[in-house]
Amino acid sequence: MTSAASGPDAIFADARLAAVYDAFEGDRDDLAAYAAMAEEFRASHILDIGCGTGAFATSMARRGLRVTAADPAEASLTVAQGKPGAAAVRWVHGTAQDVLPLQADLAFMTANVAQVFLTDAEWMSCLHAIRAALRPGGRLVFESRDPRRRAWEDWTRARTHRLVRTAAEGEADRWEQLRSVDGEFVTFETVTVFRRDGERIDSSSTLRFRSREALAETVERAGFTVEEVRDAPDRPGREFVFVARRPGESSPGERNAHD
Numbered sequence: 257m258t259s260a261a262s263g264p265d266a267i268f269a270d271a272r273l274a275a276v277y278d279a280f281e282g283d284r285d286d287l288a289a290y291a292a293m294a295e296e297f298r299a300s301h302i303l304d305i306g307c308g309t310g311a312f313a314t315s316m317a318r319r320g321l322r323v324t325a326a327d328p329a330e331a332s333l334t335v336a337q338g339k340p341g342a343a344a345v346r347w348v349h350g351t352a353q354d355v356l357p358l359q360a361d362l363a364f365m366t367a368n369v370a371q372v373f374l375t376d377a378e379w380m381s382c383l384h385a386i387r388a389a390l391r392p393g394g395r396l397v398f399e400s401r402d403p404r405r406r407a408w409e410d411w412t413r414a415r416t417h418r419l420v421r422t423a424a425e426g427e428a429d430r431w432e433q434l435r436s437v438d439g440e441f442v443t444f445e446t447v448t449v450f451r452r453d454g455e456r457i458d459s460s461s462t463l464r465f466r467s468r469e470a471l472a473e474t475v476e477r478a479g480f481t482v483e484e485v486r487d488a489p490d491r492p493g494r495e496f497v498f499v500a501r502r503p504g505e506s507s508p509g510e511r512n513a514h515d
């Protein structure tokens with residue numbers, strides 16, 4: 257089983273797979289809502305935990321925000337560092353613990369990073385580190401798939417196969433294949449086949465599907481106040497978007513989430 261404790265999955269950590277990650281993720285409509293939240297909360301210093309290939313971090317830097325971005329997958333960071341705006345980002349090869357000390361205004365975990373933390377100890381330790389990396393009054397925004405929607409039931413070759421022409425590697429096929437469901441733990445393979453030379457690379461992943469109640473309880477236990485649980489606009493009803501606040505003073509001029 258691949259877990260946060262044993263290092264990031266091959267799909268993020270293998271250089272050949274990391275080079276085609278963006279091509280398979282498409283135009284990233286999911287990130288617009290998070291960029292809007294940075295404006296809504298008048299953040300000037302963003303923290304991006306599990307930044308992957310840096311699509312969000314570099315887009316925030318191009319808007320002129322200060323950005324700190326961390327990921328344990330070095331191959332993904334290498335891709336990120338080649339993007340426009342990357343020179344303005346502080347890149348950290350590691351986890352939330354490795355960004356400290358910091359006083360960010362707003363932390364993000366986009367694209368269901370929260371689901372890679374399989375044990376309660378890993379998840380709580382990530383939440384505690386993010387809390388410590390926020391200024392008093394700062395916020396954490398993260399998403400996690402709603403287990404009641406049973407997204408894994410669609411993770412078959414027939415339903416997920418796509419063929420993409422990638423800039424880095426030419427045409428490549430990719431599909432997901434469910435392996436097992438064990439309570440909240442869902443294990444699946446992501447298979448990539450490079451048509452250029454026929455190489456096939458399988459990446460095994462396990463994700464944890466926590467309930468909304470369990471997420472809220474753990475976030476509160478880590479010292480945050482859950483302000484809201486929103487819908488992801490591009491995936492209505494499928495994911496929880498948590499907005500949690502580190503108690504404390506707001507900076508001058510900051511607008512409250514409920515204003």
Ligand SMILES: C[S@@+](CC[C@H](N)C(=O)[O-])C[C@H]1O[C@@H](n2cnc3c(N)ncnc32)[C@H](O)[C@@H]1O
Pocket residue numbers: 259260261263264265268269305306307308309310311312326327328329332350351352365366367368369372
């Ligand atoms: C689904 S990707 C999301 C990447 C990025 N946030 C995005 O929106 O494209 C999950 C990311 O979590 C990272 N990750 C795995 N374990 C982690 C940990 N313990 N702490 C922080 N990030 C981790 C992986 O390396 C991977 O880049």
